[in-house]
Amino acid sequence: MNIGFDGKRAANNLTGLGNYSRSLIAHLAKYFPQNQYFVYTPKVKDKPQINAFTETKGIELTLPETKGILWRSLGIKAQLQKDKIDLYHGLSHELPIGIHKTGIRSVVTVHDLIFLKFPQNYGFIDRFIYRLKTKYACEHADRIIAISEQTKQDIIALYKTEPDKIEVVYQSCDDSFKSIATAEARERVKGQYELPEKYILNVGTIETRKNLLSLIKALKNIDASYKLVVIGKKTSYYKLVEKEIQNLGLQSRVLFLKDIPFTDLPVIYQMASLFAYPSIYEGFGIPIIEALYSNVPVVAATGSCLEEAGGPNSLYVHPDDHTALSKTINGILTNPALQKEMKEKGLVYVKKFDNEHISRQMMQLYLKTVG
Numbered sequence: 001m002n003i004g005f006d007g008k009r010a011a012n013n014l015t016g017l018g019n020y021s022r023s024l025i026a027h028l029a030k031y032f033p034q035n036q037y038f039v040y041t042p043k044v045k046d047k048p049q050i051n052a053f054t055e056t057k058g059i060e061l062t063l064p065e066t067k068g069i070l071w072r073s074l075g076i077k078a079q080l081q082k083d084k085i086d087l088y089h090g091l092s093h094e095l096p097i098g099i100h101k102t103g104i105r106s107v108v109t110v111h112d113l114i115f116l117k118f119p120q121n122y123g124f125i126d127r128f129i130y131r132l133k134t135k136y137a138c139e140h141a142d143r144i145i146a147i148s149e150q151t152k153q154d155i156i157a158l159y160k161t162e163p164d165k166i167e168v169v170y171q172s173c174d175d176s177f178k179s180i181a182t183a184e185a186r187e188r189v190k191g192q193y194e195l196p197e198k199y200i201l202n203v204g205t206i207e208t209r210k211n212l213l214s215l216i217k218a219l220k221n222i223d224a225s226y227k228l229v230v231i232g233k234k235t236s237y238y239k240l241v242e243k244e245i246q247n248l249g250l251q252s253r254v255l256f257l258k259d260i261p262f263t264d265l266p267v268i269y270q271m272a273s274l275f276a277y278p279s280i281y282e283g284f285g286i287p288i289i290e291a292l293y294s295n296v297p298v299v300a301a302t303g304s305c306l307e308e309a310g311g312p313n314s315l316y317v318h319p320d321d322h323t324a325l326s327k328t329i330n331g332i333l334t335n336p337a338l339q340k341e342m343k344e345k346g347l348v349y350v351k352k353f354d355n356e357h358i359s360r361q362m363m364q365l366y367l368k369t370v371g
Contacts, residue, residue, distance in 0.1 A: 004085040007039035009092050020171050021091045022053045027359045029058035038062050038083055042071055073097050080104055087370050094133040100140045105369050108137040109145040112283025113154045143369045145169050148284045150305030169361050172353045173286055177293040181267040189267040196227040201272035203287045207235045211278045211319050218326035220248045223333055231257045269294035280319045285309035292350040297332050297342040311349035313342050
């Protein structure tokens with residue numbers, strides 16, 4: 001079978017949708033080498049993790065024969081037909097216009113509909129374009145892949161899509177989170193970033209929806225021997241966080257890190273005492289998966305899909321209740337037996353996001369779609 005992918009994110013994004021795209025395609029090529037995997041992209045970024053991906057056996061990188069800003073939306077169809085693509089997978093919310101008229105079967109992955117749930121976080125033009133593309137893809141795809149039950153329910157509610165058209169296929173994290181870091185790597189990373197002896201970790205863009213402010217408020221009442229390490233890109237919301245840190249006198253207890261090489265991130269996870277993720281809303285919550293694979297207890301927020309990611313042995317509090325958050329975190333940090341149980345059962349639970357399992361589930365969906 002010839003399978004085509006929207007490869008813009010895979011060939012250019014170093015995080016998020018890029019990681020999702022590269023991981024999915026590379027593992028499909030690994031477990032189902034009998035197929036040919038065409039990755040269509042208007043350009044390619046020269047970065048080690050992207051270069052390694054494009055050199056994967058069975059993957060064929062395909063650039064535009066005729067360049068143009070509308071190639072991904074319109075021009076690509078001629079190349080798909082020329083390459084005799086049996087199925088096309090839009091990996092991030094969109095499909096070429098009119099693909100349903102070409103005879104090529106299609107699926108689209110919808111990661112979240114946050115731009116509809118929290119429209120205030122997006123500009124009008126961005127929101128309009130996202131809504132137009134996602135709605136069109138959901139209407140014309142043969143199958144829709146939601147990355148969580150929460151996203152599936154959002155698609156049904158907001159786009160009135162038939163539930164039978166949507167299948168939940170979870171995603172995994174990079175394999176580097178599944179390997180134990182060496183003592184040498186830990187010592188190097190600890191020294192390079194001046195990491196404290198004991199710390200709570202939070203990873204994600206510092207924006208309103210991620211709700212770091214609640215964690216800062218909770219930190220005031222958490223055992224003072226633990227510091228908070230935050231990894232993420234700063235937005236204007238950071239000013240509110242910074243002001244709260246100053247008001248509470250927590251300057252010495254919070255360490256912000258940015259531009260961390262991807263290879264160092266698993267090591268920082270593995271040295272954390274606890275991972276805290278009080279996000280108000282997520283499509284899935286990959287950082288939780290990364291934490292569970294890193295053998296770290298997780299505390300997250302109720303209200304979206306984080307219980308799906310963290311499983312029954314992580315702990316959850318309302319995102320606005322910083323008092324409950326501090327109490328829950330202290331309860332874990334002071335209870336070695338609970339920590340051990342959360343780590344062990346978390347590792348068992350996270351196996352459901354194993355790459356081979358996900359790849360086989362995805363291939364079954366492809367075969368069902370092609371018929």
